[in-house]
Amino acid sequence: MIEISHLTKKYGNIMAINNISFSVQKGEIVGFLGPNGAGKTTTMKIITGFMAPSSGVAKVAGHDVFENPIEVKKRIGYLPETPPVYSDMLVKDYLEYVARLKKMPSNKITKGVEQALEKTNLTQVHKRLIGNLSKGFRQRVGIAQALVHSPEVLILDEPTVGLDPKQVIEIRNLIKGLAGEHTVILSTHVLPEVTATCKRIIIINKGEIVAEDTFEGLSSRMSDTRRFYVRVRRPANFEGHIKSVSGVRSFKFANNSFEVELDKSDDSNEKLSEVVVKSGAGLLEFRAVDVSLEDIFLKLTTTDTGGVA
Amino acid sequence: MMGALIIARKDYRSFFNSAVAYVITALFIFLMSWMFFQILSTYASRSFMMMMQGGGAPNMNLNEYVFAPHFGNVNVVLLIMIPALTMRLLSEEKKSRTMDLLMTSPITSTEIVVGKILAGCFLTWTILAFLSIYPLSTKLFAQFDKGPIITSFIGLALLSGVYVSMGVFASSLTENAIIAYFVAFVISLFFWVIGWASASMDGPVAQAVFNHLSIVSHFSDFAKGMINTSGIIYYLSLIVFFGFLTQRSLESSRWR
Numbered sequence: 071m072i073e074i075s076h077l078t079k080k081y082g083n084i085m086a087i088n089n090i091s092f093s094v095q096k097g098e099i100v101g102f103l104g105p106n107g108a109g110k111t112t113t114m115k116i117i118t119g120f121m122a123p124s125s126g127v128a129k130v131a132g133h134d135v136f137e138n139p140i141e142v143k144k145r146i147g148y149l150p151e152t153p154p155v156y157s158d159m160l161v162k163d164y165l166e167y168v169a170r171l172k173k174m175p176s177n178k179i180t181k182g183v184e185q186a187l188e189k190t191n192l193t194q195v196h197k198r199l200i201g202n203l204s205k206g207f208r209q210r211v212g213i214a215q216a217l218v219h220s221p222e223v224l225i226l227d228e229p230t231v232g233l234d235p236k237q238v239i240e241i242r243n244l245i246k247g248l249a250g251e252h253t254v255i256l257s258t259h260v261l262p263e264v265t266a267t268c269k270r271i272i273i274i275n276k277g278e279i280v281a282e283d284t285f286e287g288l289s290s291r292m293s294d295t296r297r298f299y300v301r302v303r304r305p306a307n308f309e310g311h312i313k314s315v316s317g318v319r320s321f322k323f324a325n326n327s328f329e330v331e332l333d334k335s336d337d338s339n340e341k342l343s344e345v346v347v348k349s350g351a352g353l354l355e356f357r358a359v360d361v362s363l364e365d366i367f368l369k370l371t372t373t374d375t376g377g378v379a
Numbered sequence: 380m381m382g383a384l385i386i387a388r389k390d391y392r393s394f395f396n397s398a399v400a401y402v403i404t405a406l407f408i409f410l411m412s413w414m415f416f417q418i419l420s421t422y423a424s425r426s427f428m429m430m431m432q433g434g435g436a437p438n439m440n441l442n443e444y445v446f447a448p449h450f451g452n453v454n455v456v457l458l459i460m461i462p463a464l465t466m467r468l469l470s471e472e473k474k475s476r477t478m479d480l481l482m483t484s485p486i487t488s489t490e491i492v493v494g495k496i497l498a499g500c501f502l503t504w505t506i507l508a509f510l511s512i513y514p515l516s517t518k519l520f521a522q523f524d525k526g527p528i529i530t531s532f533i534g535l536a537l538l539s540g541v542y543v544s545m546g547v548f549a550s551s552l553t554e555n556a557i558i559a560y561f562v563a564f565v566i567s568l569f570f571w572v573i574g575w576a577s578a579s580m581d582g583p584v585a586q587a588v589f590n591h592l593s594i595v596s597h598f599s600d601f602a603k604g605m606i607n608t609s610g611i612i613y614y615l616s617l618i619v620f621f622g623f624l625t626q627r628s629l630e631s632s633r634w635r
């Protein structure tokens with residue numbers, strides 16, 4: 071559905087994105103992840119036809135964004151970083167205006183607006199002036215605006231920014247529900263958001279893609295060790311027992327508990343649990359520590375590991 | 380061109396949803412009424428004097444002594460007023476980031492520009508329509524020729540189109556409405572005074588060229604009751620030219 075190849079964008083001397091290539095299948099939801107200034111917004115602006123790349127090609131539904139912009143734009147719903155709303159318009163009038171701009175057939179507009187209002191929980195404010203809405207509500211109008219013509223492709227730049235926790239969950243569910251019929255790319259700094267909504271994650275740093283995989287794929291690729299959290303009643307002298315297990319790479323002691331890094335093998339795993347139980351230190355808690363997306367993210371974007379993908 | 384109409388309709392409506400349009404219209408009518416009354420009373424006292432001196436009915440022409448200067452005044456006021464109506468048309472879209480919506484909608488930048496110019500034109504024409512009260516009320520107590528009034532309105536409608544397209548262009552250059560106002564005012568004023576250069580030109584050809592470039596010299600023909608074809612063509616080409624510059628200015632933002 072979306073094909074990006076060798077996309078590069080320079081702002082003067084600043085290289086915002088450098089030779090990015092990826093593709094998104096129809097019905098997929100892809101999370102775009104990266105620290106501030108990584109080039110997420112820039113990539114999205116190019117896909118939506120807002121901005122031309124310095125070089126490279128972006129295609130949506132087989133149409134080149136720059137050779138056939140109208141065909142591409144008809145198929146895209148876009149939520150920019152700042153919701154593009156007119157503060158002097160009523161919510162409903164605004165959504166109708168957007169639907170018309172997006173060339174929605176006029177007999178479908180009323181229905182489309184109604185559904186967009188419902189999906190984003192805006193029905194009760196549809197007669198309010200957008201300028202008088204709170205920031206979160208304005209963000210929701212921005213999301214409604216992207217959905218109103220039920221586009222094949224949705225490009226959402228930080229969709230849940232400024233929403234309250236309940237809304238965040240609702241909007242994430244909404245986005246998840248779009249999978250299958252709609253193709254979605256969303257960018258975020260909020261890592262749980264990606265794990266919650268996206269099948270696939272693209273991590274971008276300093277304008278380059280550093281990793282591209284499912285969350286499970288990423289976490290298994292990220293390390294050849296497992297981590298365990300061990301809490302015992304009598305931690306004194308416990309250290310020696312852990313050290314005796316072959317396959318222990320390292321461990322840390324803090325707050326009466328140990329964090330043990332172990333070789334990724336079931337043998338060492340079994341051995342460790344056996345030693346812990348037999349040590350007589352009084353086992354209180356023993357569990358595997360998941361590699362979090364935070365860990366992966368920090369590892370990929372703060373050190374020069376790169377090239378994992 | 381559907382996109383242009385959608386944009387024009389929305390902008391025209393939002394003008395009238397805000398107090399600005401009403402304030403500007405009210406001030407415009409107040410100012411024009413005061414000026415018209417001054418012209419009319421000068422005319423009345425002068426024709427009274429002529430009647431006393433020469434005897435008989437005055438043969439001073441209302442078209443020449445009242446309506447021609449009146450429409451000249453309208454022209455000056457439009458020069459000052461139209462930049463205020465157009466200054467926010469594009470600058471505000473940039474400032475509030477709604478330009479992102481327009482530029483990612485399935486419409487061309489030409490449609491955006493045409494929509495903005497139409498919105499500005501419809502608005503100024505609506506305000507101009509109020510000017511019909513002066514000839515209509517004068518008609519109640521005096522005789523004059525309708526022709527020059529009609530051609531003056533045609534001239535004003537075209538000329539305000541020229542000011543609007545200059546204003547829309549200025550508005551595309553900046554996010555700041557005040558800057559857009561002054562840029563629009565200076566461009567419009569320049570096309571007034573460009574004719575002054577003809578006085579200092581040697582050859583008759585150069586004189587004619589500068590005279591032709593002036594937007595006011597064409598308007599005086601309209602005010603005299605003439606449909607000036609070369610004037611119409613000049614005004615339309617100015618509208619298209621500034622529309623084209625605006626379209627380039629919008630497109631250039633894609634390449635920055």
Ligand SMILES: Nc1ncnc2c1ncn2[C@@H]1O[C@H](COP(=O)(O)OP(=O)(O)OP(=O)(O)O)[C@@H](O)[C@H]1O
Pocket residue numbers: 081084085086104105106107108109110111112113
């Ligand atoms: N209009 C611009 N002019 C100059 N440089 C720009 C412009 N827009 C973005 N940049 C630069 O391009 C780089 C990428 O910016 P971009 O906005 O794409 O990052 P981002 O990943 O969206 O960041 P954030 O998470 O903060 O939204 C940054 O270094 C930024 O400073």
Ligand SMILES: [Mg+2]
Pocket residue numbers: 110111112151227
């Ligand atoms: Mg961004």
